[in-house]
Amino acid sequence: MGLGLQGSGMASARYAAQQGALVRVTDMKSPEVLAPSVQALAGLPIEFILGEHRDEDFRWAEIVIRNPGVPWTSPYIRLAQEHGARIEMEIALFFLACPGRIIAVTGTRGKTTTVSLLYDILRASGAHTLIGGNVAGVETLSLLPQITPETLVVLELSSWQLEGLALHKISPQVAVMTNVYPDHLNTYNGMEDYAAAKANIFRHQQAADLAVFNYDNPWTRRFGEESAGRTWFTSLERGGSFARGSEQVDPFIFTETPLAGRHNLENILLATTTARLLGIPDEIIAERVRNFHGVPHRLEEVRELNGIRYINDSASTSPVAGQVALEAFKEPIVLVAGGNTKHLPLEQWPERIVERCRDVVMLAGSGTDELLPAIQQAAEKMQTSNPVRGIYTDYQQALAAAQQLARPGDIYLFSPGFTSFGMFLNEFDRGDRFVAYVRNL
Structure with missing residues (x-):
């Protein structure tokens, strides 16, 4: 249950098929989105039910291997349990x-x-x-x-x-x-x-x-x-x-x-x-x-160009991660942030944004709607100006707007502090697109 694009669903399906099980894979994502994962399993005796979950598959199953993103409270998991299935994880x-x-x-x-x-x-x-x-x-x-x-x-x-x-x-x-x-x-x-x-x-x-x-x-x-x-x-x-x-x-x-x-x-x-x-x-x-230079998408220095250091922190999916990213640098920061909320406390992130960022460009989303008034309050409390320069629904336009604001000696920091939103498959896709943008400058 949940084929996904990151490996665990594919491994579970392959392993089960190799052990001689009768395997059905079900995922709500469309066949088009999941095409790379389906292709990776080509040649194995696996049946794919994509774009939907069907009750009949969960009544049929003896073991359901659930993807980590599937909650225990899923009605399909409950249905499988009621019909005697064992619920496992990869x-x-x-x-x-x-x-x-x-x-x-x-x-x-x-x-x-x-x-x-x-x-x-x-x-x-x-x-x-x-x-x-x-x-x-x-x-x-x-x-x-x-x-x-x-x-x-x-x-x-x-x-x-x-x-x-x-x-x-x-x-x-x-x-x-x-x-x-x-x-x-x-x-x-x-x-x-x-x-x-x-x-x-x-x-x-x-x-x-x-x-x-x-x-x-x-x-x-x-x-x-x-x-x-x-x-x-x-x-x-x-x-x-x-x-x-x-x-x-x-x-x-x-x-x-x-x-x-x-x-x-x-x-x-x-x-x-x-x-x-x-x-x-x-x-x-x-x-x-x-000699350890870190991992992709986590305060990853993509390049330095014209005195500006470009940092990819796309794995920042929570406010505390956004806060920690700002605390890692002493130079002036141009920040690109925003996305969808997980309803987490903002902690000291709004204050750090006002303290450490000269300019902020926001990507639209439910998390951004929570953050904007908190930044305004922090700016008023510190008796300084609000650093937010615009809110964008288009990713490329947001990155270009931040580019216009960046000067030699700055850190151009992409650290969303929220989850990826409709325009991305996940935070890795989001980070890959940022890296591609910076490499093309």
Whole structure:
């Protein structure tokens, strides 16, 4: 249920067909949109029901593999359950079949950067290492044939994927939690519910397993006190990492990095501490940190042209992400932001926009409608002018308007702070289009 375009639906369908199951794929998106995914499964005995969900398919199914984006409250899921179906997720099937050692990372922000750096370090050590989970374009189930008991499997896991593990009471042997902030509250019944889904990453660990938590975030600090495995904390505020219950802090020594922003130092500290605990030598860790330039769509420097630095932060889909992006730079900022709301608190984002942005161009959307009055209020409170220069329904026009406002020495920052809207397939498509625009300048 939910073929999608990012890999997990395709992997589930391929895996089920290869195991000899009778497979139907159903997705509300049109055949035209899903054509690349259907093409990737060509030649397999799979039936496609696209552009709709039909009751009969859910009554027919013995197992429904739901895409992470499908909520438990879906009437189709309920219908399948009433007819005796088992509801599974790709990641749970992977955990049940994986012979390797799983190292998983979750959190509201920073998990992709932390996973990518950790994968980079482990691979540089010579260990057979694979990456998967909530990583765009990777079919995690399709990794299984390459995995031996010696393989290290580094996974990024979303709250939805972790729900799939809860049913089986399984957690990875190594769990890393970056932070918990308000997010996906349109899907969960408040912060406790959302945080509880995240906590599945360590809930079912054994005493010999390892868990690493960010001490500087109140949620992850609390979870670190509850975990059953060997537990370590990382803390920028305390300058390093330490075992739970210990007063001895191992200092943070891997500070030579091309990445901008305090939040990235938090990510580096988590990745390097985990690597150290897995026995990777310091010189390998330091070398990889120095040469790690981040991941696409996350404060990604696309180019510098005529003294203007163009930054793609399209993965910024929440106000706290928009706020963190602004805090990463000291130069004058021309900001392109806006999109559709997930009904999350705006936090200090409006104030940071007024403080740090000389000019702001907004893309129209329900989130923008929430943000605009908050920016105006912040400007009045600070007794300064409102930096918003226009609201656009056309993406290219918005980018061109910001281009006209940018001057040498500026940061041109694309950091929407909201989800992608009708004009994009997802935040990656949105970021790819921004990168293409900047490359063509």
